[in-house]
Amino acid sequence: MSETTEKVRKTLARRYRAEKRFKAFGIGSIGIGLMALVLLFTDIIGKGHSAFVEYEIQLPITFDAEVLDVSDPRDEDELNYGNYQGVIRDALAERFPTVEGRQDTRALNQLVSTGAGYALRDMLREEPTLLGETRTLWLLADDDVDLFLKANEEQREDSRLNEKQQAWVAELETSGETRMVFNQSLFSYGDSREPEQAGILGAILGSLFTMIVTLVLSFPVGVAAAVYLEEFAPKNKFTDFIEVNINNLAAVPSIIFGLLGLAVIIGLFGLPRSVPLVGGIVLTLMTLPTVIISSRAAIKAVPPSIRQAAMGLGASKMQVVLHHVLPLALPGMLTGAIIGMAQALGETAPLLMIGMVAFIVDLPAGPLDAATVLPVQIYLWADSPEQSFESLASAAIMVLLAFLITMNTLAVILRKRLERRW
Amino acid sequence: MDRMHFGEHSSTQFNEALESIRNHLMEMGGLVEKQVVDALQALLQADSALAEKVIETEKKVDNLEILIDEQCTRVLALRQPAASDLRLIIAVSKAVSDLERIGDESAKIARMGLQLAEEGESPRGYVEVRHIGNHVRNMLRDALDAFARFDAQKALTVAAEDNEVDMEYASAMRSLVTFMMEDPRSITRVLNIIWSLRALERIGDHARNIGEQVIYLVEGKDVRHISIDEIEKKLKE
Amino acid sequence: METAQQLDKPALGTNDAARDKAINEQATMTQDTPYPDQTVGKPFVDDPKMRLRDVEVFYDDNQAIHGVSLDIGKNEVVSLIGPSGCGKSTFLRCLNRMNDTIDICKVKGSLHLESQDLYDPKLDVVELRARVGMVFQKPNPFPKSIYDNVAYGPRIHGLANKKYDLDEIVETSLRKAGLWEEVKDRLHAPGTGLSGGQQQRLCIARTIAVSPEVVLMDEPCSALDPIATAKIEELISELSESYTIAIVTHSMQQAARVSHRTAYFHLGRLVEMNDTETVFTKPEHDLTEAYITGRFG
Numbered sequence: 001m002s003e004t005t006e007k008v009r010k011t012l013a014r015r016y017r018a019e020k021r022f023k024a025f026g027i028g029s030i031g032i033g034l035m036a037l038v039l040l041f042t043d044i045i046g047k048g049h050s051a052f053v054e055y056e057i058q059l060p061i062t063f064d065a066e067v068l069d070v071s072d073p074r075d076e077d078e079l080n081y082g083n084y085q086g087v088i089r090d091a092l093a094e095r096f097p098t099v100e101g102r103q104d105t106r107a108l109n110q111l112v113s114t115g116a117g118y119a120l121r122d123m124l125r126e127e128p129t130l131l132g133e134t135r136t137l138w139l140l141a142d143d144d145v146d147l148f149l150k151a152n153e154e155q156r157e158d159s160r161l162n163e164k165q166q167a168w169v170a171e172l173e174t175s176g177e178t179r180m181v182f183n184q185s186l187f188s189y190g191d192s193r194e195p196e197q198a199g200i201l202g203a204i205l206g207s208l209f210t211m212i213v214t215l216v217l218s219f220p221v222g223v224a225a226a227v228y229l230e231e232f233a234p235k236n237k238f239t240d241f242i243e244v245n246i247n248n249l250a251a252v253p254s255i256i257f258g259l260l261g262l263a264v265i266i267g268l269f270g271l272p273r274s275v276p277l278v279g280g281i282v283l284t285l286m287t288l289p290t291v292i293i294s295s296r297a298a299i300k301a302v303p304p305s306i307r308q309a310a311m312g313l314g315a316s317k318m319q320v321v322l323h324h325v326l327p328l329a330l331p332g333m334l335t336g337a338i339i340g341m342a343q344a345l346g347e348t349a350p351l352l353m354i355g356m357v358a359f360i361v362d363l364p365a366g367p368l369d370a371a372t373v374l375p376v377q378i379y380l381w382a383d384s385p386e387q388s389f390e391s392l393a394s395a396a397i398m399v400l401l402a403f404l405i406t407m408n409t410l411a412v413i414l415r416k417r418l419e420r421r422w
Numbered sequence: 423m424d425r426m427h428f429g430e431h432s433s434t435q436f437n438e439a440l441e442s443i444r445n446h447l448m449e450m451g452g453l454v455e456k457q458v459v460d461a462l463q464a465l466l467q468a469d470s471a472l473a474e475k476v477i478e479t480e481k482k483v484d485n486l487e488i489l490i491d492e493q494c495t496r497v498l499a500l501r502q503p504a505a506s507d508l509r510l511i512i513a514v515s516k517a518v519s520d521l522e523r524i525g526d527e528s529a530k531i532a533r534m535g536l537q538l539a540e541e542g543e544s545p546r547g548y549v550e551v552r553h554i555g556n557h558v559r560n561m562l563r564d565a566l567d568a569f570a571r572f573d574a575q576k577a578l579t580v581a582a583e584d585n586e587v588d589m590e591y592a593s594a595m596r597s598l599v600t601f602m603m604e605d606p607r608s609i610t611r612v613l614n615i616i617w618s619l620r621a622l623e624r625i626g627d628h629a630r631n632i633g634e635q636v637i638y639l640v641e642g643k644d645v646r647h648i649s650i651d652e653i654e655k656k657l658k659e
Numbered sequence: 660m661e662t663a664q665q666l667d668k669p670a671l672g673t674n675d676a677a678r679d680k681a682i683n684e685q686a687t688m689t690q691d692t693p694y695p696d697q698t699v700g701k702p703f704v705d706d707p708k709m710r711l712r713d714v715e716v717f718y719d720d721n722q723a724i725h726g727v728s729l730d731i732g733k734n735e736v737v738s739l740i741g742p743s744g745c746g747k748s749t750f751l752r753c754l755n756r757m758n759d760t761i762d763i764c765k766v767k768g769s770l771h772l773e774s775q776d777l778y779d780p781k782l783d784v785v786e787l788r789a790r791v792g793m794v795f796q797k798p799n800p801f802p803k804s805i806y807d808n809v810a811y812g813p814r815i816h817g818l819a820n821k822k823y824d825l826d827e828i829v830e831t832s833l834r835k836a837g838l839w840e841e842v843k844d845r846l847h848a849p850g851t852g853l854s855g856g857q858q859q860r861l862c863i864a865r866t867i868a869v870s871p872e873v874v875l876m877d878e879p880c881s882a883l884d885p886i887a888t889a890k891i892e893e894l895i896s897e898l899s900e901s902y903t904i905a906i907v908t909h910s911m912q913q914a915a916r917v918s919h920r921t922a923y924f925h926l927g928r929l930v931e932m933n934d935t936e937t938v939f940t941k942p943e944h945d946l947t948e949a950y951i952t953g954r955f956g
Contacts, residue, residue, distance in 0.1 A: 235762060305799035309862065312757065312795070313812040313869060314788035323811075324801060431954050502912055504939045505951040642941025 044401075048394025051183060054196060055149045056138040057112060058177040059091040061120065063130045073128035082124075084117030085109075088139065096168060107165050113140040115185075115197040138179060143195040143388040145169055149178060160387075186395060190361045191377065195388030198381075200396050202363050206276055206356070206371030207345060207403075213280020213367055214287060214344050219337050221284070222291030223326075226333075229292075230299040231321050250289035257286045258353030266354060273355035274370040282350045287340035294336020298329035331418035338411040342404050348375040374400045436501050440510065443493045447514050447521075450486040451566040453479060454521045454528070458562060458625060461528040462555040465535035465618060466548055473539070476532035483525040490518045506639075513639040517569065520628040520635075524562065527621040527628075534618045541611060550594035551618055557587050558626045565632040574640040574657065580633035582650050587626040594619055699943045700933035702729040702922070708873060708903045709754065714768035716749050716758065716927075723749050726768075727929040729922060731873070736895060736904045738914035738935070741924035742950065747907045750924065751875050753777075754905065755791035756784050772873065789816055792871035796878040798858035800850035800865070805842050808850040808861055809833060812869035828868055835901075836864035837894055856887025863894065867902065874898065876906040880913060892917050911951060915939045923947045 065071060067090060070082040092108050093099070099108050116139040123137075124130055141149070148159045148169055159166060172178050190202030225246075233239045261282035265271050271278050302325050310320045351357070357376050364371035372380070374396060381393035431437045457479050464473035494515045497503060503511055561583045568576040598616055602609050637645050637653070645653045707730035716724035724746045731737050739747040749758065756777060758764040770777040777787060789812075800808050809829045812818075819825040829846070833839040838860045842853070850861050859879060866874055876895070880888040888910075895904060895917045908914050914921050915935055922932040923946070931944040942948045 303799070305795060305797050306801060308757070308793075308795055309799040309801065309865075310811075311760065312755070312788060312793035313815070313865065314785045315811075315815050316785055319815055323815075328802065431952070433953065436953065503952065504911060504915070505942050505948050507952045508940060 044394045044397050046394075047391050048396075048398050050150050051186065051388075051391040051395035053150075053180050054183045054185070055141040055146045056179050056181055057141050057145070057172055058136060058138055058179070059088065059095060059112070060134055060136045061087055061091050061139075062134040063087065063120075063124060063132060064090070065131055068131075070124070070131065073124050073131050079121060079125055082121060084120045085114075087120065088112050088116060104164060107162060108168065110142055111145050111165065111168065113142050113196050114194060115192075116140050138181075140185075140196055141178070143386065146196055147388060149173065149180075186392075190363050191359060191372070191380070192361060195386050195392060198389070198392055200374065200377060200392075200399060202360060203372050203374045203377035203396070204399070205364050206279075206360075207373040209276035209364060209367040209371065210279040210283060210351075210373055211341055211345060213277055214283045215337070215341060217280065217284040218287045218291050218340065219333075222288050222337070222340075223295050223333055225288075226292050226295035226299060227321060227326070230296050231317065231325065246289050246292055250293060253349075254286050254347055255349040255353065257282050258350030260285065261350060261354045272368070272370070274358050274360070274372075276356075276364065276367040276369075276371050276373075278354050279351050279356050279371075279373065280367065282354060283344040283347060286347065286350060287337075287344050290340035290343065291333075291337050294339070295329065295333040298332025298336065299325055301332060302328045331415050334418070335411045335415045338407055338414070342407045342411075345373075345403060345407070346375055346400065348379055351376055352379075374403070433501075436497075439493065439497050439501070440507065443490060443497070443511070443514055446486060446490050446493070447517065448566070448570060450483060450490065450518065450521050451569070453483055453486065454524050455559070455562055455566065457483070457525055457528040458531075458555075458559055461531040461535065462551070462559070464532050465538065466552060466555075468535065468539035470536050470539045473532040473535040477529050480525055480529045483522060487518050487522045491515060494518075509639045509642060513569075513635040517632045517635050520631045524625050524628045527625045530621045531618045534614045534621075538611065538614055548615075550590075550598070551615060551622070554587060554590050554594065554619060554622050554626075557583065557590065558622045558629065561587065561626055561629040562632075565629045565636070568633060568636045569639075572636070572640050574637050577633035577636035577640075578650075578653065578657070581630050581645075581653060584626050584630035584633075585650065587623060591619060591623045591626075698728065698929045698932060700931045700937070701920070702929065702932040704730045704732040704735070706733065707731060708733045708735070708773065709905075710769075710771040711754075712769045714750065714753060714766065714770060716746070716753060717765040717767075718761070719763045723927050724753075725927045727924075727927075729929060729932055731903055731905055732919075734899055734901070734903055735920065736899045736906065736918045737920050737922060738918035739905065739907045739922045739924060740909075740911060740914050740950070743909075745924040746927040747922075747924045748877055751877055751905060751907050752793075754873070754875055755788050755793055757793065759784060785816075789869050790871055791873045791875060792866035792869060794859070794862050794866050794874065794876045794879050797882050798855055798862055800853070800858050800861050802849065802851055804847045805833075805850045805853070805861060806846040809864050809868045812865060816869055818869065832864040832868040833861075835867055835898065836860045837890065837897075838864055854887070856883050856890055859883060859887070859891060860894065863891075863898075867898070871902065873903045873905065876904065878907055878909060881909060888913070911939070923950060925950070 064087065067086045068082045068084065070078050073079055089105075089109050092112065093105070096108060099105060119140065120137075144160045145165075148156060148161050148166065151159065156166070161169065169178070185197055186199050188201055189197060189199030192198040229239065229243065261278060265278050265281055266273055306324050306328065307320055310324050315323065351373060356372050357380065358370060358372065359380070360370050360372055362369075378393050378396045378400065381389040381396065431440075457476050460472050460479075461476045463469060464476060494511050497507075497511055501507070561580050564576055564583070565580045567573070568580065595616070598612055598619075602612050631646075634645050637643065637657070641657060643656050643659075645656060648656075709731040711730070712728045714724055714727045715722060727746075727750060729737075739751060741747045752758045753766050753770060754777070756766075758766060766778060772787075772790060775782065775787075775790075801811065803811070806829055809832050810819075810825050813825060813828050819828055830839060830843075833842065838857060841857060842848075842861075850858065853861060859882075863874075863879075880891050883891065892913060895906065898904060899919075906914075906918065915938075918935050920932060921935045921938040923930045923938065923942070923944070925946050931938065931942060931947045933943065937943070938947060939951060942951055948954075
């Protein structure tokens, strides 16, 4: 007895050391993971947060009918061809009366975004009585001005604005004629060449339509396939072969699915390029293995005793599946589908192949309109030369991440809510 | 045929309990057998010391009875024995009470022996006592043997012998009654001898009971309260 | 040999060496277990409910049941006992074709429920299972309400057209299963919230709700505590008045308590089938004896 205690005591210290090492290793691993996550988030948020706000410049605008060349604001044609830039130019000239010469005047006019004119038009359309009146308005600043105002002292030296422009903007800033507002255009416009007018709504809608197509196709098909394989298919070489292939399919690089979509769906069936319908079909192919595998796992997790009970009462195979197996497996299946959707949402490569990478300004209205999706939009912006697009890309990443986290949370909540103990 | 086997239980403790019960029963059987032999000797040879010894042994036998009963109760409660184990426990607990009664009867004989020894020797009736005594002793021995060997055939012969003992007892009775009528002065002494014969006859009945328990134990058939012929018929079924 | 040594101690007061020797011989004699080739006892009854002859079951090439023939009488409780893997459960599952779900399982022989051939290709298993119900080892109520559990069978078989009829079936079934008083106030609570014993009685209620003729029970008490077990056993005795019951059990005492006849299976063969009392006091076959007294292993 005492001899054993002695021996045990000797090994005890070593055992504790080993345990501590193992714990430290685990904590270290988690630490590295957390650090990577924190780095990623700080980088993205640091770059992207400024894209959620934009600067405006205050100018007294006179809706002069002559300058605008608009006699009746109720006439849509006249309204559309109005010279709104002229009104802005006049207002700027009035604000800075000392500016002379073509070059300086042009530089001055560049302070306000080209999109400000459209805002004036919309205002006039809403309120036709404005014609001939003068109003002090906040107009969207150009992206370079925006960047300049958002930057700190050091960064301002690298600004693309020339010295005169910098002086004007600084003057406006000190006199309180600039203000920072929430960037509404980010969530209400499609893509644009002008960073201050570019938004992600088009990409969000494109993603939404694509996801709807993917969900509508992959969930029923995946569940049906899983139920058949699990409950009805005879166990033989052929079904084994199918099973192996489904598992392999999950490991196929996604770009291959893009090539397949290009060759078969666009090439063979002649569906249009760049549309969410095709994107959804391609992503369905990609998500199906995930959905099938997770659905099969969920079906397998239904205790055989429930099946036996139902069969013992004389339920047919179909009744067993519909009344007992599916309701019990549904939470697992939904979780699998949502995780598959989340994967698809973040997918770029196959969509590049089917042309969803085009520059599309108009918001898509349905799955048959040309559109792009969030990850592709991010790719496009990250590739653009204008500096402002960098922060826009980061902002889009934040939005995408928010969607992914929401979907995963939804999966967890669904699982918790629907899961029944048996 | 013979299915009474021990030592194969998956539970060693159960084995040990059954073995212990069997051993104690054999020990008790041995004691009682010796008691009967000694009681007879004490009576026939007017050996009062031996008679005292027989009466003393009584206590030991009683203690063994209590011990075996306890063990049987424990096995019943803890093991829920079935089939041969169940029959063994039932047979043992019944045989034990028969053995105890045999012990009582031999003590009775020993007490008669003491009285007769005080009153002086008289050869009348001793022949019958010796004769029936031998018979009964053999019966008891055979019954215990049958129990030890689980031998139903031998047990059957015990039952058959009991019939003979009963007949001999009846004839001995008749001759002793005649003797008492001839010589009324000897009535007290002869009565003592009659009591002894009566005790021997009871011992024979108990031996037969033990034999019947052996048949129940081995064959699983209840053969109490029926004639020898019927027993044989039942065993052949 | 250990036991032989113990016996070497001479019994006090007896010098009969021959007797001691006899005891030793008895004790050390090893029992050869002869292979069962024919069922002993009384496997058949007059006018049986189920008539099963030469039943053989194969899993692929492995034969699990070898030529088992027995009858189950009307309103009789028959228990099937035997060591693990002896085929008693497999045999039981042949009786309502639960083995059909196993692809590699093949059943041969003649199995009849009254005049109906169980393995007639024209017979629908759904119909058969409505006549031969089954209760399983682990209580397995559906994750639905108590009411829905009991009503499930009648619903799928269309036994009740109106809500009123269904209510009545549910109530009588629960009453027969001795559960009504305990659950009548919470019929719509989940069945899985009941205790183990109640769950098993719920499963029995669910089974008898379709009014089967035969109820098969596969170790119905093995997951229950003694009190719940006692209640189920009581229930089995009551149910035997209106149903024919076949029960597989690992508890020999249970078989002894609830059944009229007991069948002992060994290595896929029916060794002995006899009145329960006979099996437990004086079994005819050595193997039965050895199993009953716990001399296996």
